[in-house]
Amino acid sequence: MLGLPHRTERRAKRERVMSMNRRQFIKIAGLSTLFGLGGKGAFEILRPGMLDAAEHGHGAPALEEPAEPAIRWGMTIDVEKCAEPGVVDKCIKACHSVHNVPDFGDSKDQVKWLWQDDYEHTFAGNENQYMADHVKEFPFLCLCNHCDEPPCVRVCPTKATFRRPDGVVAMDYHRCIGCRFCMAACPFGARSFNWLDPRDALNEKEYNMEFPTRGRGVVEKCNFCVERLAKGLMPACVEAAPQALAFGNLADPDSNVRQILRKRPSMRRKLELGSEPSVFYLV
Amino acid sequence: MYDAWKILVGLAIFVGLFTFAFWMNAGKAAPVPEVKIDTPEIKKMPEPERKCVEDKHFMRTTHMQLINDWRDMALREGNREYVNKRGEKYVVSLQNTCMKCHSNKKEFCDQCHNYTGVSPYCWDCHIEPKEEPKGNES
Numbered sequence: 485m486l487g488l489p490h491r492t493e494r495r496a497k498r499e500r501v502m503s504m505n506r507r508q509f510i511k512i513a514g515l516s517t518l519f520g521l522g523g524k525g526a527f528e529i530l531r532p533g534m535l536d537a538a539e540h541g542h543g544a545p546a547l548e549e550p551a552e553p554a555i556r557w558g559m560t561i562d563v564e565k566c567a568e569p570g571v572v573d574k575c576i577k578a579c580h581s582v583h584n585v586p587d588f589g590d591s592k593d594q595v596k597w598l599w600q601d602d603y604e605h606t607f608a609g610n611e612n613q614y615m616a617d618h619v620k621e622f623p624f625l626c627l628c629n630h631c632d633e634p635p636c637v638r639v640c641p642t643k644a645t646f647r648r649p650d651g652v653v654a655m656d657y658h659r660c661i662g663c664r665f666c667m668a669a670c671p672f673g674a675r676s677f678n679w680l681d682p683r684d685a686l687n688e689k690e691y692n693m694e695f696p697t698r699g700r701g702v703v704e705k706c707n708f709c710v711e712r713l714a715k716g717l718m719p720a721c722v723e724a725a726p727q728a729l730a731f732g733n734l735a736d737p738d739s740n741v742r743q744i745l746r747k748r749p750s751m752r753r754k755l756e757l758g759s760e761p762s763v764f765y766l767v
Numbered sequence: 768m769y770d771a772w773k774i775l776v777g778l779a780i781f782v783g784l785f786t787f788a789f790w791m792n793a794g795k796a797a798p799v800p801e802v803k804i805d806t807p808e809i810k811k812m813p814e815p816e817r818k819c820v821e822d823k824h825f826m827r828t829t830h831m832q833l834i835n836d837w838r839d840m841a842l843r844e845g846n847r848e849y850v851n852k853r854g855e856k857y858v859v860s861l862q863n864t865c866m867k868c869h870s871n872k873k874e875f876c877d878q879c880h881n882y883t884g885v886s887p888y889c890w891d892c893h894i895e896p897k898e899e900p901k902g903n904e905s
Contacts, residue, residue, distance in 0.1 A: 693862065693896070695894075697892055699888075
């Protein structure tokens with residue numbers, strides 16, 4: 485029992501320093517929980533907003549844009565005009581040659597930025613009963629919808645795909661790890677995986693030397709021609725068929741696309757999912 | 768020591784194999800990289816204006832960081848205009864700015880990259896300029 489006086493003395497000293505022992509602490513904690521002052525609630529009462537700021541204030545800067553963006557790029561597609569012979573093919577060819585999109589000739593390995601589908605598949609689940617025959621046969625030009633709430637961006641684990649403040653859902657191929665979560669998330673099938681080296685299917689003489697190709701193992705899709713928008717040009721497909729396609733700023737009520745949409749009824753794909761596509765089909 | 772000769776022979780073989788790279792290349796100096804900047808596009812510029820985006824020393828030491836920054840500028844920020852220290856403006860693009868002048872990847876990029884044993888994957892996607900065979904320049 486030697487040393488006991490020393491120990492009690494030391495403990496007493498420590499208690500004086502801490503000025504609260506375990507018993508007191510548990511009492512206070514219990515009482516404050518009773519009055520709803522425990523946990524997160526206490527922070528909210530004592531320092532409103534501080535906890536949220538501390539929890540969300542770290543890491544990469546959020547890609548959020550101001551509440552009302554000045555620009556939201558969008559497109560209108562006149563389905564009837566697309567039915568004119570050659571229009572759809574011309575658009576697809578223009579897009580794929582500008583962006584060095586390979587054609588493997590096999591739907592299994594297919595890479596597509598812009599493609600054609602029928603009414604039934606474009607508006608799957610929403611097809612109207614007894615739809616007019618000619619609408620059923622229209623070629624619908626499909627591309628990335630550059631959604632306002634893009635599901636692909638939400639699932640991307642590396643932030644390789646992201647929504648630019650101007651509404652374009654862009655890809656950073658340097659960061660893509662090829663996990664294909666975005667392909668599973670995209671309700672429109674707008675994304676393609678490079679199973680093979682795209683250069684194997686591209687003709688070296690037909691390269692667009694001003695645009696890169698992609699590498700094997702990344703997911704690619706339409707980029708709304710951001711590289712052309714930066715130069716003040718229209719997207720390649722719009723340039724190829726200006727009579728059928730229109731491109732403009734959806735955020736500006738007087739823009740060309742908004743004027744078209746004011747006059748003509750339009751449809752968007754899979755609205756029930758709430759992804760808010762920026763591509764409008766005029767019927 | 769038991770089996771001394773076995774151990775010694777084993778050690779000798781091990782040391783020999785381990786230092787293989789050194790004595791194999793002993794006395795042979797790797798050729799110093801020869802970087803050529805005599806492309807048609809560069810020759811077009813009059814001598815005093817023959818300048819890269821930034822000065823020579825900066826480009827030699829920091830081009831990889833500059834290119835990295837350019838990637839984020841163009842892709843992430845949508846800013847495709849670079850203003851250098853001299854106040855001049857350049858389009859932010861590997862294929863359309865860098866490689867327009869330095870159209871000789873084999874004699875320019877590869878020289879130092881091979882010498883230092885680095886293999887950047889830029890050209891897995893970015894298309895390198897077509898190099899015409901020598902003496903066939905139009």
